Amino acid sequence: xxxxxxxxxxxxxxxxxxxxxxxxxxxxxxxxxxxxxxxxxxxxxxxxxxxxxxxxxxxxxxxxxxxxxxxxxxxxxxxxxxxxxxxxxxxxxxxxxxxxxxxxxxxxxxxxxxxxxxxxxxxxxxxxxxxxxxxxxxxxxxxxxxxxxxxxxxxxxxxxxxxxxxxxxxxxxxxxxxxxxxxxxxxxxxxxxxxxxxxxxxxxxxxxxxxxxxxxxxxxxxxxxxxxxxxxxxxxxxxxxxxxxxxxxxxxxxxxxxxxxxxxxxxxxxxxxxxxxxxxxxxxxxxxxxxxxxxxxxxxxxxxxxxxxxxxxxxxxxxxxxxxxxxxxxxxxxxxxxxxxxxxxxxxxxxxxxxxxxxxxxxxxxxxxxxxxxxxxxxxxxxxxxxxxxxxxxxxxxxxxxxxxxxxxxxxxxxxxxxxxxxxxxxxxxxxxxxxxxxxxxxxxxxxxxxxxxxxxxxxxxxxxxxxxxxxxxxxxxxxxxxxxxxxxxxxxxxxxxxxxxxxxxxxxxxxxxxxxxxxxxxxxxxxxxxxxxxxxxxxxxxxxxxxxxxxxxxxxxx
Amino acid sequence: xxxxxxxxxxxxxxxxxxxxxxxxxxxxxxxxxxxxxxxxxxxxxxxxxxxxxxxxxxxxxxxxxxxxxxxxxxxxxxxxxxxxxxxxxxxxxxxxxxxxxxxxxxxxxxxxxxxxxxxxxxxxxxxxxxxxxxxxxxxxxxxxxxxxxxxxxxxxxxxxxxxxxxxxxxxxxxxxxxxxxxxxxxxxxxxxxxxxxxxxxxxxxxxxxxxxxxxxxxxxxxxxxxxxxxxxxxxxxxxxxxxxxxxxxxxxxxxxxxxxxxxxxxxxxxxxxxxxxxxxxxxxxxxxxxxxxxxxxxxxxxxxxxxxxxxxxxxxxxxxxxxxxxxxxxxxxx
Numbered sequence: 066x067x068x069x070x071x072x073x074x075x076x077x078x079x080x081x082x083x084x085x086x087x088x089x090x091x092x093x094x095x096x097x098x099x100x101x102x103x104x105x106x107x108x109x110x111x112x113x114x115x116x117x118x119x120x121x122x123x124x125x126x127x128x129x130x131x132x133x134x135x136x137x138x139x140x141x142x143x144x145x146x147x148x149x150x151x152x153x154x155x156x157x158x159x160x161x162x163x164x165x166x167x168x169x170x171x172x173x174x175x176x177x178x179x180x181x182x183x184x185x186x187x188x189x190x191x192x193x194x195x196x197x198x199x200x201x202x203x204x205x206x207x208x209x210x211x212x213x214x215x216x217x218x219x220x221x222x223x224x225x226x227x228x229x230x231x232x233x234x235x236x237x238x239x240x241x242x243x244x245x246x247x248x249x250x251x252x253x254x255x256x257x258x259x260x261x262x263x264x265x266x267x268x269x270x271x272x273x274x275x276x277x278x279x280x281x282x283x284x285x286x287x288x289x290x291x292x293x294x295x296x297x298x299x300x301x302x303x304x305x306x307x308x309x310x311x312x313x314x315x316x317x318x319x320x321x322x323x324x325x326x327x328x329x330x331x332x333x334x335x336x337x338x339x340x341x342x343x344x345x346x347x348x349x350x351x352x353x354x355x356x357x358x359x360x361x362x363x364x365x366x367x368x369x370x371x372x373x374x375x376x377x378x379x380x381x382x383x384x385x386x387x388x389x390x391x392x393x394x395x396x397x398x399x400x401x402x403x404x405x406x407x408x409x410x411x412x413x414x415x416x417x418x419x420x421x422x423x424x425x426x427x428x429x430x431x432x433x434x435x436x437x438x439x440x441x442x443x444x445x446x447x448x449x450x451x452x453x454x455x456x457x458x459x460x461x462x463x464x465x466x467x468x469x470x471x472x473x474x475x476x477x478x479x480x481x482x483x484x485x486x487x488x489x490x491x492x493x494x495x496x497x498x499x500x501x502x503x504x505x506x507x508x509x510x511x512x513x514x515x516x517x518x519x520x521x522x523x524x525x526x527x528x529x530x531x532x533x534x535x536x537x538x539x540x541x542x543x544x545x546x547x548x549x550x551x552x553x554x555x556x557x558x559x560x561x562x563x564x565x566x567x568x569x570x571x572x573x574x575x576x577x578x579x580x581x582x583x584x585x586x587x588x589x590x591x592x593x594x595x596x597x598x599x600x601x602x603x604x605x606x607x608x609x610x611x612x613x614x615x616x617x618x619x620x621x622x623x624x
Numbered sequence: 625x626x627x628x629x630x631x632x633x634x635x636x637x638x639x640x641x642x643x644x645x646x647x648x649x650x651x652x653x654x655x656x657x658x659x660x661x662x663x664x665x666x667x668x669x670x671x672x673x674x675x676x677x678x679x680x681x682x683x684x685x686x687x688x689x690x691x692x693x694x695x696x697x698x699x700x701x702x703x704x705x706x707x708x709x710x711x712x713x714x715x716x717x718x719x720x721x722x723x724x725x726x727x728x729x730x731x732x733x734x735x736x737x738x739x740x741x742x743x744x745x746x747x748x749x750x751x752x753x754x755x756x757x758x759x760x761x762x763x764x765x766x767x768x769x770x771x772x773x774x775x776x777x778x779x780x781x782x783x784x785x786x787x788x789x790x791x792x793x794x795x796x797x798x799x800x801x802x803x804x805x806x807x808x809x810x811x812x813x814x815x816x817x818x819x820x821x822x823x824x825x826x827x828x829x830x831x832x833x834x835x836x837x838x839x840x841x842x843x844x845x846x847x848x849x850x851x852x853x854x855x856x857x858x859x860x861x862x863x864x865x866x867x868x869x870x871x872x873x874x875x876x877x878x879x880x881x882x883x884x885x886x887x888x889x890x891x892x893x894x895x896x897x898x899x900x901x902x903x904x905x906x907x908x909x910x911x912x913x914x915x916x917x918x919x920x921x922x923x924x925x926x927x928x929x930x931x932x933x934x935x936x937x938x939x940x941x942x943x944x945x946x947x948x949x950x951x952x953x954x955x956x957x958x
Contacts (some may be wrong), residue, residue, distance in 0.1 A: 075778040128916055131707045226671065291709050292717070309717035310908030311791055335790060337906040338916060341773055342789055346906070349780040349788035506921065508658040511670065585799050 120603065121331040122621055125343045125355035128308060129336045134290025135275035135298075136209040139227045139528075141614050143358075144272045146334055148615045149315050150192075151275025153300030154183055154202065155266055159609040159620070162431050162530030166278060168197065168299065169254075174567050178261030179244075185252045185397030189322045191278035192297045192304070199248035204279040206246045206256075211236040216279075221287035229623045231268045231528050261565035263572060264531035271529040272615030275300070301327040311336060321619075324608055328607065328622035337615075347372065347600055353623065354601035354608055360420050360478060360579065366600045373603050378612035379422055379429040379594035382535065383476030383524040385467075385487065385587050389497040390549025391519040394462040400587035402441040402453035406494040411445070412486045413593050422594045425584055428535045428576075429594040431612040432567070435532040435576035440584055450494045462495025468512070468521035476595050483592075484522060512547040521547075522592075530613055532576045536560055539589060540579075548588050556582055589620065631941055643934045647927050648689050657681070692927075700832075701931070702924040711928035714913065719932065720803025721791055722909035723900070726894040727804075728829035733836035734887060741844025741883075745852060746871060756841055763838025772831040772904040779827060786823050789906040793820050828905040832898055833864055836890035843886045847879035880951050888942070888944030892937035 130143035135151055138144065156167040166172075169183035189197040208217045209228040212235050217223060224236075234240035242265075245257040281289065281297035288294045292307035299322065302315035313334040317327055328334065335352055337343045343355045344362050348369055358366065366374045387403060389395045413423040422430060425442040454460060468576055469484035470477060472509070477483060481502070488498035501518075502508065512518050527534035538544055541560055545551045556579055563575040583589070605621040659675040676682050680691070695702060701711035744756035780788035787793070792805060798817045801808045806823035851857065852875050860870050895910070902911035912928055917925030948955045 074783055129707075132709075137708075185884055222703060224675070229671065291707070291713075293713070308908065309714060310721070311906075311912055335906065336908075337789065338912065338919075339903050339906075342776070342904050345773065345776045345781055346788040346790075347786065349776070351780075351788045351790065506657050508670065510657060510660045 081468060120329050120623065121333060121421075122329045122354070122618060123333045123335060123352045124618070125337045125346055125352035126334050127336075127340075127343070127357050128338045129152070130313070130334075132290035133294075133296035133304065133313075134223075135205065135277050136228060136273055137223055137224050137290060138273060142336075144615045145356075145550050146313055147275050147296075147298075148272055148300070148617050149302040149332055149619075150296050150300045150304050151277060152189075152300050153270050153272070153274050153276065154185075156617070157270065157530060157611060157613060157615075159617075160611060161186050162267075162380070162612055164270055164530075165268075168202075172266055174265075178263065178565050178567055179258045180257045181258070181265050182249075183256075185254060186322065187252055189299050190320065191276050191281070191299055192318060193281055195278055195280045197276065197299050198251040198360050199254040200251070201279050202221075202254045202276060203246050203248045204282075205274075205276050206243075207236075208282070210241070210243055210246070216282055218287035218289075223287070225600050227271075227273045227528065231271065231273075231534075232262075261567075262302035263318040263564050263567050264529065264533040265532040267529045267533075272613060273528075301617065316542065323619065325579070329618070332618045332621075335401055344600070347602065350602060353605045354599070354621075356597060356599045356610075357475070358598040358600060360417060360598060363418065363420070363598055366598070371603055375599040375601060375608070375610055376420060376596040377599055377610040377614070378431050379596045380430060380431055380530075380612040380614070381476045381524055381526040381594060381595060382427055382591050383474075383522070383593045384427070384589040384591050386518075386521050386523060387587060388517050388519055388521075388548045389588060390516050391465075391550050393457075393459055393465070394519065396457040397586060398453045398457040399459060400590075401443065402440070402450040402457070402494065403491065403496070404587050404590050405446045406450040406496070407487055407490045407590075407592075408445040409442065410590055412483060412490075415486070416483055417593060417595055418600055420596050422596065423592070424594070425591070426580055427539070427583055427589065427591050428532050428580070429527075429612070431530075432532050432535075435573050435580070436578040437580040437584075440580060447490075454494060454496075459495070462497060464497045464499065465491065466501050466519045467491075467498045468501045468503075468508065468518045470505070470522055470617050471502045471508060474524055475526065475597055476593060478595075480522055517547050517549055528613070533560070533564060533578075536576070536579060539562075545588075551586075551588050553582060553586065570573075629641075629910065629946065633943060634828060636938055636942070639938055640935065643931065643938075644693060645689070647934070648692055651952075652688075654684060673823060701928040704922050704925050706920050706922045706925075708825035711924050715910070715928060715932055718908060718910050718913050721907060722895060722898060722902070722911060724804045724806065725825065725828055725898060725907060725909060726891060728825050729894055729898075730887070731889050732829055732833040733840050733890070737837045737840030738844050741841040742848055742871060742876060745848035746843045748849065753845075755900070756845065760838035760842045763834040763841075766834060767912070768831060768834070768900045769904055771834060772828070772901060775827045775831060776904070786827055789824075789828075789904075790820070791824050791908055792817070812937075828901050828907055831905070832894060832901045836887070836894065839890060840883065840887060844879065844883055847882045848875055850880040851875045854887070877951075881948065882945060884951060885944055888940050888947075891949050892940040895933055895940075897937045 081098045096501060126142045126145060128142050129148040131138050132143060133147060133150065135147055138147070143463070150167045152505050154167060155164045155172065158164060158165045168186050168189065170186050171184040172181065174181050185197070185199060185202070191197055204216070208214050209225045210232070212219055229235060233242040242260065242262050244259045247255045247257065249255050256269070258265065260267070275298055278297040281295060285294040290296060292309050296304040301318055301321050301323070302505050303318050305316045306314040315332045315334070315390050319325040321327065337346060338349065340357070340359050340362060343352070344358055344365060346352045347355050348371070364375065387394050387400045393399050409423050413421040415558065424430070425440040426436045428436060454462065467484060467487060469480040473479060484500050488500055491498050501509065512521055525535065525538065537560055540553070540556050542557055544569060559575050559579050563572050566572055566575065601608055604623050606624050607622055608616070610616060657672065657676070659672045659681060680688065699712060701715070701743045703710050704714065740756045744753040776788050779786045798809055798814055800810055801811055806818060806825065809815070809817035809821055819893065832909045857870060857875055860874050898909060899911035899915050903915050906912070910932060912924070914926060914929035917929060
């Protein structure tokens with residue numbers, strides 16, 4: 066086989082077609098290309114500049130974490146970085162939203178559903194050598210929950226918003242679910258709630274709530290979690306260094322409480338905002354695994370024999386909200402007609418390919434236990450849709466302002482063309498759609514201003530692994546001001562009941578009823594559960610992406 | 625001279641005030657509430673109100689500007705809305721990366737652009753001149769983002785000669801002195817760190833240098849063409865001075881003024897204009913930081929970044945002005 070020419074190797078494919086253009090443009094190249102393409106050699110064989118040791122894993126994150134302070138973040142980059150340094154009371158079995166013991170070995174709830182007791186793991190030490198115990202848990206929780214906590218440093222701008230999102234409010238506020246947190250003894254901690262909340266273990270197990278060393282927090286003060294401060298937890302990796310804008314370096318925790326883990330000696334998190342740059346760095350073996358590539362990069366990942374494509378199980382929903390306070394949409398038949406008029410399977414196939422799942426449920430497939438199994442999505446049937454519209458008195462259709470998001474989100478990567486597809490489908494049944502958008506911040510806030518948008522696209526990625534995180538935030542009390550305060554007393558009753566009951570089978574029954582009612586009502590029409598595209602080098606093993614977006618690296622190593 | 629410098633420095637005050645006002649207003653005039661962006665899809669009206677209060681967004685605009693200005697004078701640029709890290713700390717951590725990249729790109733641009741421009745001028749309308757002119761046109765018109773990706777795929781993914789991004793390898797950590805990796809590694813006699821830093825610098829510097837290179841080459845060419853037609857050149861040639869001496873000493877020295885001006889302007893632009901290059905090469909500098917700040921609508925970050933860039937630009941301009949006297953004895957400062 067003839068030796069590949071420089072330019073052929075540079076471009077990685079046969080250049081015959083491009084040669085003329087290059088000669089013309091640069092007036093420099095007198096290139097002649099050999100005939101067969103060569104494959105890029107593997108990094109290891111060429112002594113490539115990837116330059117990391119075999120027992121170091123390098124993760125390409127989509128940007129710099131906001132900070133390394135538990136409870137004070139909600140972004141995915143911080144979530145993943147914190148997952149390596151801290152443990153939570155409860156964590157999740159790899160690749161699922163199913164709880165498993167972590168810093169707590171057992172957990173139970175009182176018969177009235179209001180007191181949760183966690184038995185803590187003994188003999189665990191923070192990276193700084195201080196012991197992990199109930200007092201440490203209480204310290205962490207009170208920092209998040211109590212606005213007046215001296216080590217909460219709220220005057221330095223810390224907000225701990227995520228606590229409020231999940232647990233209703235802060236200490237002393239009427240909506241706060243938590244009444245008190247008590248260190249019963251060094252290995253037992255109790256959370257006393259104002260009202261039952263069955264999803265509490267899921268909430269406190271959410272990736273935001275790692276347990277930090279109280280000593281380290283006190284020492285660093287308000288600077289805790291910033292690049293210059295030492296982040297100290299009990300997790301598989303020790304914080305070594307955070308080079309602003311560039312990377313975080315983590316070393317193996319030799320005293321990790323899980324035997325034989327972590328499998329790698331070092332983990333490096335590199336911040337690479339641009340998806341094209343992330344994929345390029347992965348292909349050049351500068352990083353070993355990365356997340357959130359754009360769907361159109363799938364082909365490139367598949368074409369490289371050194372890469373393996375993965376998808377993160379969906380834990381989101383992209384939906385089309387139909388506001389019943391707009392007169393035509395007040396009739397449920399019209400809303401159902403819209404569900405039948407939009408060819409959702411085709412749209413999902415066209416815009417997401419295998420990275421999108423379309424079904425009848427507002428919750429993603431990872432929560433199948435809580436869904437009504439026999440529920441079928443509305444079929445694409447324009448004729449039936451037209452009949453429904455005629456029955457509702459809109460034989461000639463009506464005008465509809467449909468708002469699409471101005472930004473790309475995981476659940477709607479390119480909202481405008483998707484909205485155009487909706488509009489095209491709706492026009493075939495006589496609904497005259499006017500597409501609208503506005504600046505993202507205004508888009509989000511104006512939808513709550515009366516009378517709100519007639520129809521709009523939006524989505525949700527859950528905070529914790531429970532249907533409650535999807536339903537309560539969209540159909541619970543006060544959560545429907547963007548759909549004209551639509552309210553279904555039965556739904557609210559069922560949601561509250563499901564919060565109060567601790568029996569999983571009973572909760573499944575309650576949620577499946579909610580699922581059916583919402584399917585019937587069509588106020589937020591689920592379009593897609595998207596699965597983010599991930600990729601790794603084939604030399605890496607042990608990565609099982611979590612639907613909840615927090616990936617522990619402890620099992621990951623190079624082969 | 626001292627008086628002139630003082631006057632020039634004083635004249636910077638209204639310029640800087642103008643910059644601060646523009647930066648402040650630009651971000652205020654963009655529609656949308658930073659509190660909403662901060663909270664995203666999850667925002668409830670109560671949370672928005674609380675965050676607005678916390679960020680001081682509820683106060684009247686003039687008051688917000690005054691406190692912004694007051695903080696600015698104390699070199700307090702505020703803290704990032706998103707991360708809570710002080711802007712000044714982030715600037716300190718990131719500007720060496722940007723300056724190192726800008727210097728490298730400028731050195732490349734000057735090393736290639738000036739000789740190319742001189743040669744093109746002496747070879748006017750011959751093949752080399754056409755090559756330089758065409759190349760310069762390409763240089764200014766190639767999208768930086770595209771060129772960067774092509775270079776990464778060529779040299780990093782396919783040939784595997786150079787790293788695909790970042791500023792250093794994970795193993796080659798050196799204790800910073802100035803923050804400029806190449807300089808620090810030399811000062812610490814750490815050759816392997818030097819090579820590591822250099823190999824990371826090549827592609828982004830090459831990408832970033834295309835536009836200034838093109839502009840410097842064109843400016844050198846036209847300035848040289850002008851000075852080569854002057855009487856004193858003819859006289860020098862008539863006296864039998866060698867052609868190289870004529871070009872380099874007589875013509876080039878007199879063509880230097882516009883070249884310095886344009887180079888200074890270009891260097892100022894490089895300091896702030898590296899947003900795309902820094903993003904595509906994951907270069908941890910000011911540009912990628914501003915980019916992330918814009919994406920997250922982190923007002924203080926964008927404000928701090930732009931003010932830094934603007935001040936750097938203004939100061940470099942000042943230096944360029946002051947350098948005229950060194951280059952041309954006819955220029956006098958009064």
